[in-house]
Amino acid sequence: MLEAELVNRTLSVAMRTGADFAEIFAEDRRSSSAILDDGRVEEVVSGRDRGAGIRVVVGETTGFAHTADLTETGLAAAAGAAAAAARQSGGARRVVEVSSLDVPRPLTVRVPPEDVPKSTKVALLTAADAAARSTGSAITQVSARYGDGRRRILVADSDGLFTSDDQVRTLFSVSCVATGDTGMQTGRESAGRTAGFELFDLYDVEEMARRAAQRALTKLTARPAPSGEMPVVVGPGGGGVLFHEACGHGLEADLVAKSASVFAGRIGETVAAPMVTLIDDGTMAGEWGHYGIDDEGKPAARNVLIADGVLTDYMWDRLRARKEGRASSGNGRRQSYQHLPMVRMTNTYIDNGDAEPDDIVADTSHGVYVAQLGGGQVNTATGDFVFGMTEAYLIENGRITAPIREGNLIGNGPDVLTRIDALGNDFAMGSPGTCGKDGQGVPVGDGTPTLRVTALTVGGTAA
Amino acid sequence: MSKSLLDIAERVVGWAGDGVDVEAFVARDHETEIRAYGGEVESLTVASSMGIGVRIVRDGRQGFAYAAALDDETLRETFDEALDNSRFGSVDEFAGVAEPDGVEPASLDLYRSELVDFGTEEKVALALELERATVAADPRVTGVESADYADTTYEAAVATSRGVAASARETGCYLVAYSLASDNDETQTGFGFSVGRHPGELSAEMAGADAADRATRLLGAAKAPTRRLTVVLDPYVTARLLGIVGATLSGDAVLKGRSLFADRMEEAVGASSLTLVDDATDPDAFTASAIDAEGLATRRVPLISDGVLQAFLYDTYTARRAGVSSTGSAVRGGFKGTPGVGAQALRLTPGTRTQAEIVSDIDDGLLVQGVTGLHSGVNAVSGDFSVGAEGLRIRDGETAEPIREVTIASTIQRLLMDVTEVGSDLEWLPMSAAGVTLAIADVTMSGT
Incomplete structure (x- = not known):
């Protein structure tokens, strides 16, 4: 994307007035998407986004500038601006020399989406629409979206790093509206991988559409969700969102450093039930949060955060790690070249336990079974978090019974982690997600087996 | 200012052939964002970005493409890509671009040169003042999670092949603080903000006090x-x-x-x-x-x-x-x-x-x-x-x-x-x- 010589000269401009660290992050992103709604292919879109962000660190201050102009002049202007922004204190002058040009990693993508005709992509949408509507006349609306993106990045810095990555992601989702005597209900299904068009070897869009439709139809007979504290069983895959919110964000070193996490200062302590081992793993090939290097050039890694209930480590980016005199854990990510990197999750999961999922439900006299989750939110300083249930049922006398309407559940991370008392043997990854933090969205994955929390507050309206 | 955005939009629209409707939306902004922490500047971002989105409707089919650059080659590529994309949309008799409807736009002055003239040092001072005001507002406030100053100068233009030609520009800025308040082992957070069209309308004192109040009143x-x-x-x-x-x-x-x-x-x-x-x-x-x-x-x-x-x-x-x-x-x-x-x-x-x-x-x-x-x-x-x-x-x-x-x-x-x-x-x-x-x-x- 950029010649090593040009990178060297740009970094030299960034360091000219004295800096502890300078970095150039260049990105070239191409994306395509197509949207069907109301029976029509409404939108076929292509996009191109290319530019570089330059970061200069002087003491405690980071200066940052970005530009869409990748010529020598454009880069020098951005480097100068970043250096000026960082110049709050004096720093030592250093000469920059990047040379170790890494061999680009071989692309693991089998079918590059850019080689697939647009008509083939559009055909997926119409097939999903037809399949959803074929489930019955109660399905009154269908929308479907196909999207792919190829993101090539280059990272070089004043420590001599010069590396690159080529990330391809493909996503498909379908949403249905069902209409009945009780009003309208919605159902959604999505699939996404860090992979090319071979995504559709694993996922049948017609099957996805039927599942989304069924979800909406089921909810037409849903009753109001209960309210108050009760046992909650979360089905396979779905529980990942729970951990993402209950403790994932709280284990990000930037929040920990500012004492904005309930998990600050708790390394080595028991923070969860002994059966809980939580891992963040950016190396899981093909998963939605997978990559070769993070957005600071550090290779993705598998990091054990909680081992048998004991907190073992936080997640780190370069800046936070440098202050602690340790290495980054490969969790420095950014939405685009227009953003500063910060600590982010990748694929966060809990491994299999040994319980049979059916036994977990049978062993629950009353409560709620959550089959599909719809995202969440956490206040890391208090640990309070919510997550939404988009498909859920009552558990009565050890059996899954009536569907219930949508709503949030609320809990407190440290409490909930110790209240996990059953883990199934049916591990699955959940739906592809976009994690938001400080205004930046990045793709993340998560997974769990079926699990039970002995008490969580269900935010419904029924007594 | 270099070439006006409306000129760019109208030029792209001019490439429309017979039976092709085009809408070009062109935008450009300049942003500054400063985060204060521990009495120092944690980060200072200065950035400009620009881009174009081209929407094309041909024979009732719609296509769209965008690019984050405004050079001639990019404009042409984006137009061609949108045109190609339009081949794959469904026919929709209602699809189309806007045409003038005779309604006169309100006379709004949303651009303040005071913001453009406001120096970076003064912006840094505002961010630092916000952190200080937040912590000073209550002894139980132990610090901030973030204290930010941010501003933007934004301009945009839209033109269509049916005769729409409009542009607008505006400035805006804000202060926002997230405070951390503690009592014994418990921590609560709260936000406070202040918004304006230029920095003279901002109050670090008020934003800091709000952030402190929202956090402290939740203690316990x-x-x-x-x-x-x-x-x-x-x-x-x-x-x-x-x-x-x-x-x-x-x-x-x-x-x-x-x-x-x-x-x-x-x-x-x-x-x-x-x-x-x-x-x-x-x-x-x-x-x-x-x-x-x-x-x-x-x-x-x-x-x-x-x-x-x-x-x-x-x-x-x-x-x-x-x-x-x-x-x-x-x-x-x-x-x-x-x-x-x-x-x-x-x-x-x-x-x-x-x-x-x-x-x-x-x-x-x-x-x-x-x-x-x-x-x-x-x-x-x-x-x-x-x-x-x-x-x-x-x-x-x-x-x-x-x-x-x-x-x-x-x-x-x-x-x-x-x-x-x-x-x-x-x-x-x-x-x-x-x-x-x-x-x-x-x-x-x-x-x-």
Whole structure:
């Protein structure tokens, strides 16, 4: 994307007035998407986004500038601006020399989406629409979206790093509206991988559409969700969102450093039930949060955060790690070249336990079974978090019974982690997600087996 | 300024051949963002970005492409890509670009040279002052999670092959702090902000005090038993609720069978105290704009009057399909997105009493100062509404102990009908709705 010589000269401009660290992050992103709604292919879109962000660190201050102009002049202007922004204190002058040009990693993508005709992509949408509507006349609306993106990045810095990555992601989702005597209900299904068009070897869009439709139809007979504290069983895959919110964000070193996490200062302590081992793993090939290097050039890694209930480590980016005199854990990510990197999750999961999922439900006299989750939110300083249930049922006398309407559940991370008392043997990854933090969205994955929390507050309206 | 954005947009539109309709949307902005922490600048970002989105309608088929650059080669590529994409859209007789409708755009002056002339050192000083003011506001405030100053100078232009040619520019800036307050082992957080068109309108003192107050008043908060009660929403919470209500009133949701209120025109959908307008011509609105995202004049749209549904919002496409006129309600997420329908500046007509006066009449209630999970527990199609909440209990007309880790739930339909009073404290917030205190009866609070 950029010649090593040009990178060297740009970094030299960034360091000219004295800096502890300078970095150039260049990105070239191409994306395509197509949207069907109301029976029509409404939108076929292509996009191109290319530019570089330059970061200069002087003491405690980071200066940052970005530009869409990748010529020598454009880069020098951005480097100068970043250096000026960082110049709050004096720093030592250093000469920059990047040379170790890494061999680009071989692309693991089998079918590059850019080689697939647009008509083939559009055909997926119409097939999903037809399949959803074929489930019955109660399905009154269908929308479907196909999207792919190829993101090539280059990272070089004043420590001599010069590396690159080529990330391809493909996503498909379908949403249905069902209409009945009780009003309208919605159902959604999505699939996404860090992979090319071979995504559709694993996922049948017609099957996805039927599942989304069924979800909406089921909810037409849903009753109001209960309210108050009760046992909650979360089905396979779905529980990942729970951990993402209950403790994932709280284990990000930037929040920990500012004492904005309930998990600050708790390394080595028991923070969860002994059966809980939580891992963040950016190396899981093909998963939605997978990559070769993070957005600071550090290779993705598998990091054990909680081992048998004991907190073992936080997640780190370069800046936070440098202050602690340790290495980054490969969790420095950014939405685009227009953003500063910060600590982010990748694929966060809990491994299999040994319980049979059916036994977990049978062993629950009353409560709620959550089959599909719809995202969440956490206040890391208090640990309070919510997550939404988009498909859920009552558990009565050890059996899954009536569907219930949508709503949030609320809990407190440290409490909930110790209240996990059953883990199934049916591990699955959940739906592809976009994690938001400080205004930046990045793709993340998560997974769990079926699990039970002995008490969580269900935010419904029924007594 | 170099070449005007409107010139660029009109040049691209000029490439349209016979039977091809084109819309070009060109935008450029310059931003500064400064984060203070521990009495120093943690980060300072200066950035400019620009780009174009080209929408093409040919034989009733629509295609779109965007690029984050404005050089000649990129413009041509983007145009060609949009043209190619249009081959794959479905035929839709209502598809098209906007044409002038004779409505004169409001005369709004949203650009302040004071912002452009404001030096970086002065901006840094404001960010540092915000952190200082937040920590100084209360001895229990131990620090900030973040204290930011940010500003933007934005300009955009839209042109269509049907004769639309419009442009606008504006400045905006804000201060926002997230405080950390501690008492023994417990920590609470709170935000405070101040917004303006130029830095002279900002108050670090006020934003810091608000951030401190929101955090400290939650110290000692506990979960509460499940019950039904009256909730009093803080202005900020009301504004977020209005955003959801606005989505249910979009012509797109109505036409595509996703609106709760599709068949309710001229019917009572809310309490008689509810009068809701969407009016981006209001110069006090943070999101004020004289033109919408398709280049048509924005206008005042009365949506609900005295509880009765009066109108839906329309852009060019949905208006054609519904057989009505656009309400100037096209919105878009920058040059990377196609226009869609949305509310731009929602405002409830304020009542006559302050929040304290409203609270004084409530025996059993919850003053809600913050909500979470609006994206995960609210469904604008089914109407299900369930969000995480924190705030203060109201007992016998006064605010009492702080509450956290509870949800409040109802349905969107019922929330509007159950409104008992609108406060007098209307304020514009950094979002597409104004805040005002709102009291709503019979809401379920779920806790222990």
